[in-house]
Amino acid sequence: MFAAVFAAATCLQSVAIPLVPMPARVELTGGSFRIDSKTVVAKGSSPEAAKALRKALRPATGYVLETGPAGSGSISLDLAGSGDPESYTLDVTPDQIRIQAPAEAGLFYGVQTLRQLLPAEVFAGTPQAETWTVPCVHIADSPRFKWRGVMLDVARHFTEKPDLLKFIDALALHKVNILHLHLTDDQGWRIQINAYPRLTEVGSVRRQTVVGHNTKDYDGIPHTGFYTQTEMREVVAYAAERHITIVPEIDMPGHMVAAIAAYPELGDGQPAEVMQTWGVSPRVLNTSPRTIHFCQTVLSEIASIFPSEFIHVGGDECPKTQWQNDPAEQQRIKERGLKDEHELQSWFMRQMEDYLHLIGRRLIGWDEILEGGLPPRAAVMSWRGTSGGLQAANEGHDVVMTPTSHMYLDYYQGPPSTEPDAIGGFVPLRQTYAFNPLIEGLAPGNERHILGVQGNIWTEYMKTYKQREYMAFPRVCAVAEIGWSPQESRRFPEFLTRVTTHLERLKAMGVTYRAPQPGDSPIASWQPSDLVGDWKELSWDLTPGFLGQGDYRVTFLYTGGAHRLDIERASLWVDGVKVAEDIHPGTTGGSHKDNRYTFKGVPAGTKVELRATVRPDGGTDSMGDVFFEKS
Secondary structure, eight states, rough: OOOHHHHHHHHHHHHHOOOSOSSSSSEEEEEEEEEEETTTEEOOOEHHHHHHHHHHHHHHHOOOEEEEETTTTEEEEEEOSSSSOOOOEEOOOSSSSEEEEEHHHHHHHHHHHHHHHHHHHGGSSSOOOOOOOEEEEEEEOSSEEEEEEEEOOOOOSOOOOHHHHHHHHHHHHHHOOEEEEEEETEEEOBBTTTOOOOOTTTTOOBSOOOOOOOOBBBBOOOOOBOOHHHHHHHHHHHHHTTTTEEEEEESSSSSOOHHHHHHHGGGGGGGGOOOOSOOOOOOOOOOHHHHHHHHHHHHHHHHHHOOOOOOEEEHHHHHOHHHHHHHHHHHHOOHHOOOHHHHHHHHHHHHHHHHHHHHHHHHEGGGGGGGGGGOOEEEEESSSSSSHHHHHTTTTOOEOOOOOOOOOOOOBBOOGSSSSSOOOOOHHHHHHHHHOOSSSSOOTTTGGGEEEEEEEOOOOOOOOOHHHHHHHHTTTHHHHHHHOOOOGGGHHHHHHHHHHHHHHHHHTTTOOOOOEEEEEEEGGEEEEGGSSSSOOOEEOOOGGGSSSSSEEEEEEEEEESSSSEEEEEEEETTTTEEEEEEEEEEEESEESSSOOOEEEEEEESOOOEEEEEEEEHHHHHOOEEEEEEOO
């Protein structure tokens, strides 16, 4: 009872003070403190935290904040106490501000909260004419999870170093502490490896890129870019100053066409070209001793650049056709005492896990690494729903929850007709925010294996950095709050109120974002219980979204489940009469094709119904939403 009352009180306070993520405990105490040119950083304050504070405040305020005595008119940043190194307390009185924490990380997060207590103009990069007042508060804060992550795919479309640093700044404001960089894929290799120079000489150059959803058209424009080791060490240091750990990913044994293009002997020995389309290639690494040595050498150099505990080795979407058809691989399966190609992939992962353990690191991979048996010390990123994460956690493995249904930030966040092209799916802000990483089914005590949560930004359809920001924010705000704030305190309407104010901060920082819109919600949906294994006509009442006679469009968007949905035809019925029909095959799943249906000249009426003939692909575990819009 007390926890519920306290959570409700915290929610009320946080609406009055629109902080993102919401602190664990907030109490307004009345009055305010004014920061001006005479304000000082108290003597004895942490030099690191004082540097972060001065750096954050000077551009917009113009104040240098000299060092002075503690007391009236001062800001103190003190290392004190014990406990979670990311925890802190922040006390603002009319006379002074004091932040205390057991470690530098906590002081840094206290500074981020202090910044948000100031007017939004404090995030501007140039001096602002503003009175810099801070409301008097007592805040006691600590994170719910230790992994609060965002993945950025720099392989499909490269992110230049200045933009990457800007992205890190935006993550730091939200107390995100993990940036997972997807550095390699079929479409590009983006990190210098000294032992294998052709990885960037050849593998970083995509001759051209498919237009749209794997059409027959190409843009004819080379796409290039990679980070030198020196550049990436600078990025790692920049992130570390903001208490963000960069977790590198070298995807293997699938998603390796860029590497195979550089060194064909790593695959089937045939010439290859950096992939120009999206999707999954059947060309994968072989498992010869030479290829194992290649992978371990790459991981060794990666470990020398990135000090992170975890190194991500992918492990996802590795077709087995090449191994099935290769006599050498079949012989290796026999010699290694393996049953099949799934066990061969597990054997491959064990080689990587053993090597990473040898050099003092831990392996983490996508949930496909569960197939064929999981290496003993491996951690799992559960992306194909939450069942893989549940299995891994109950087997004693650490898990990061990142299901497509809530955490894939490359999915549409609004009606497709008004949004930039995306890979498919539908993950609005409300849906992201609704996720709780502590899912049902965890055995007692296994909650400790849920490290946290991560949002993923795959960039196939994001050519520019501004597009990546647009797809990220404010959904990253929701991811951050899931990872930081107490579950019992989280309420979406209250979060939405705070985010509306918070967007002004992002605007001042020059961050591109998508403001939530009233029309973001779908009008209907489908669930597994609606489906059978074959074609079936489903119907939905669209009357609440009907705006009178005219032209309309319906879009089907997959949101979750193991299977896509195929559409054969769709028709609109007004007052029991079919008035328009669109017959063409459409697909909606992890990616979509022709999933929009148009209806011309729809007459006025009182009851409007959509009927569509649909079929799930391979099973009924499919969920999705239906959008109904007037053209």
